Amino acid sequence: MHGMWRDGNHFELLPEAARFLPAMFEAVEGARHSVLIELYLMESGRLATALIEALCHAVERGVTVMLLLDGYGAMGLETADRRRLEAGGVALRWFNPLGLHSLTRNLTRDHRKLAVIDGEVAFTGGFGVVDDFLDAWYEVAMRIEGPVVADWMRLFSSLWDSPMSRGPGDPKLVHGLGVVSRFRDDYRGMRGRVVWGQGYRYQAIRHSLQRQVSGACRRIWICTPYFVPTLSLRLRLARAARRGVEVCLLLPGDSHDHPGVRYAGQRFYGRLLRAGVRIFEFQPSFIHAKISLADDWVSLGSCNFDHWSLQWNLEANQEVSDARFAAEVAELFQRNFAASHEIHHEVWARRPRLQRLREWLYGTLDGLLTRLR
Known part of the structure; x- marks a missing residue:
């Protein structure tokens, strides 16, 4: 499936962790309303600790923080780190935890990587929150502003509310954020769509x-x-x-x-x-x-x-x-x-x-x- 082609966007290429990690952390630290993050890979380590601290600090500032992790890809996130997230007020959900159902259902994983801040800025790429991305793996991400950010928000919302995503709290929480995608009108025609x-x-x-x-x-x-x-x-x-x-x-x-x-x-x-x-x-x-x-x-x-x-x-x-x-x-x-x-x-x-x-x-x-x- 895909969203509509939309004009008026701005896309910034962010090659290597030395560029995209600081940009993402800066966006989280500057969040005023909401932080939505969806990841496949997350495991305990230096990078996970830094992200958990940033997310908990955002909650302390009154920001709504929602973290959706894959039930298999994030198995390396230790219990202590999970409890820190929950104790810090981060809304945490798990997509399709492994279970005694069909093999093919267990094979269906949430491999998406996205972050949306305040409905204004989004990031996507191949990144995860594992220490290999700090220096061992070469990765590329992009920073997104403009109308397509709303499509990234809708994509996150649909999976957060899905029966395959499990976690405490109101299943329709994301719909109550009251944040819409805002964008400047001076990007002069960078055309894009979410697929x-x-x-x-x-x-x-x-x-x-x-x-x-x-x-x-x-x-x-x-x-x-x-x-x-x-x-x-x-x-x-x-x-x-x-x-x-x-x-x-x-x-x-x-x-x-x-x-x-x-x-x-x-x-x-x-x-x-x-x-x-x-x-x-x-x-x-x-x-x-x-x-x-x-x-x-x-x-x-x-x-x-x-x-x-x-x-x-x-x-x-x-x-x-x-x-x-x-x-x-x-x-x-x-x-x-x-x-x-x-x-x-x-x-x-x-x-x-x-x-x-x-x-x-x-x-x-x-x-x-x-x-x-």
């Missing part, structure tokens, strides 16, 4: 990307940490490369938190390379960012290109159609391409047997996952 996935195999994010890939004229650059694409997307990428579009994939190198996912995706390298797709593996650290660029269209948010994101998870991305923003994203891609190792077809064709075995093994496991539903 989200509901799980259960239907992902508007995937369909939107496929349309952009099919219609691109100049470039299709995709950055994702978990690249296990559908057959349909692989075919579209190959066709685009054959018709002369510059198709580049920016993927993790040896630094990876789930090496098996990397091997499963690498089994597709050969055919993509033969079609003219360029593949770059990022070297400095594990790249966890999720960005797509097709001509002057950008999509940035939580969605990966694996079966969890494309079939089971709840995801949300911010799409932007603006030449200025696209140029900034392209510059970031180019810097990261320069810090990457490019995979060439001739070399890849001579890869060792052990590498081929890993691709086959993890590819087989990946194929089994696709048949769980």
